[in-house]
Amino acid sequence: MDVDPHLTTGPRPDNASAAFGATATRPAVVLQVLPTLVTGGAERGCIDVAIGLAEAGAVPLVASQGGPMVRELDRAGIKHITLPLASKNPLTIRRNAKRLEQVIREHGVDIVHARSRAPAWSAxxxxxxxxxxxxxxxxxxxxxKGGLKRWYNSVMARGERVIAISEFVRDHVLANYDVDPARVRLIHRCYDPSVFAPERVNSARIIQLAKQWRLPDDRPVILLPGRLTRWxxxxxxxxALEKLVRTLGHKDLCCLLVGSDQGRSGYRQELEERAKRAGLEGVVRLTGDCSDMAAAYTLATVVVSASREPEAFGRVIVEAQAMGKPVIVTSIGAYRETVIPGETAWVVPPDDADALAKALGEALALSDAERAAIGAHAQAFVSQRFTKERMVAETLAVYGELLGA
Structure with a gap:
């Protein structure tokens, strides 16, 4: 769908404080609502924006059911309000609406920013x-698939402003919901340059993670980050690795599947058994969660996103490019926005093990100089488009639109 970019992209101030102007009689109060603060892109964006609001002199509030990421709000001195916002029960949603009404009145909330459907109905x-x-x-x-689910989803299109995290998502919204394009703002997800930069990862962190995972020194490392779920x-x-190893005639590789099974023990077992049948014991390793993904990317020779369903954005691939790594992605979702096909990434069809094996072979065959050149190009590409600072500034600019700043 062709859309006038001037209708879908808000102002881009050079700093966050510009969003609120200098004439407000009191600080703006912005409440973000989401189901939990456990992990994920929505949660990460919520916290980044809350901190940006505080730095801009506004008053940020966050309401959720809670989770380990609440500690980050506590450290920043940002108030978290615990409510059962993860529930999709209609009665709970109505009760949450009453509770949020009290929060809005008590704290003088100007804007409520909903990041998920159930809390959005309450908000x-x-x-x-x-x-x-x-x-x-x-x-x-x-x-x-039906009208009821579409109606349930439609609350996300009812905002005075509707942010889409990628062009792919924006086009989906405009094609499927009754929303004025003038209310839609494209603000890409982001990575944190203070975390994902090669120069910020010291050798001690790399050595510690390599020892934890018992990585051999002389093997290229293929990294696929993502929770263990079939898609x-x-x-x-x-x-693809089975085909690649058969072609190469040796097993001098190491493949790391980094991510939690989130209770999907059956799928984890299936992966282990599939690797065993392929003769890839010792090659394919399931590491579980990793608390230092910057170090994990540093250890990688190539980073893979083999998603079988569309990625709304693809934060992993952006982070990997920020770390100067060649990447392989599937040709669905927002990949056209997050990589430069043929320059910073190999793009393969989803569910195509032959194409993935071919791309892996080409990526692993790069010389050090070729790999460094691709990495430098990738770093420059993502640093111009997807930094946390830009995402926060653009979001605060949308708040400013609503407040008439």
């Missing part, structure tokens, strides 16, 4: 009763 009702501004972020192209394509990567 929409509360804003209707209080007059607070209501806005949303579409973090995914929510699926629907992330770990099975396809194992099939």
């Amino acid at each position: 929409w009702m509360a804003c209707g009763r209080t007059g607070a501004h209501f806005m949303t972020t579409f973090h995914a192209p929510y699926n629907f 992330k394509g770990q099975i396809v990567l194992i099939e």
Whole structure:
């Protein structure tokens, strides 16, 4: 769908404080609502924006059911309000609307920013009763097969402003929901340059992680980060490795599947058994979660996203390029926005083990100089488009639009 970019991209101030102007009679109060603060891109963006609001002199509030990331808000001195916002029960959603109405009135909330559907319904009702501004972020192209699910999803299109995290998501929203394009703002997800930069990862961290994973010194490392779920394509990567090893005639490789199974023990066992049948014991390793992904990227020779379903953005691939790594992605979702095909990335069809094996072979055959050149190009590409500072500034600019700054 062709859309006038001037209608879908808000102002881009040079700093966050510009979003609120200098004439406000009191600091703006912005409440972000989401189900939990456990892990994920929506949660990371919420915290980054909350901190950006505080630095701009506004008052940030966050409401969720809680989780380990609440500690980051506590360290920043940002108030977290615990509510059962992860529940999709209609009665709980209505009760949450009453609770949010009280929060809005008690704290003088100007804007409520919803980042997920169930809390968005509660926030929409509360804003209707209080007059607070209501806005949303579409973090995914929510699926629907019938009218009821589409109606449930539609709350995310009811905001006075609707942020889409990629062009792919924006086009989905405009194609499937009754929303004025003038209300939609494209603000890409981001990476944190203070974390994902090669020069910020010291040798001690790299050595510690290599020892933890018992990595051999003389093998190229293929890294696939992502929770263990079928749509992330770990099975396809194992099939590609089987073909690659058969072609090369040796097993001088190491493949790391980094991510939690989140209770999917059956799928984890399936992956282990598939690797064993392929003769890849010792080659394919399931590491579980990693608390130092910057070091993990540093250890990688090539980073793979083998997703079988569209990625709304693809933060892993952006982080890997920020770390100067060649990447392989599948040709669905927002990949056209996050890589330069043929320059910073190999692009392969989803569920195509042959194409993935071929791309892996080419990536592993690069000389050190070729790998460094691709890495430098990738770093320059993502640093111009996807930094945390830019995402925060653009989001605060949307708040400024609602407040008439």
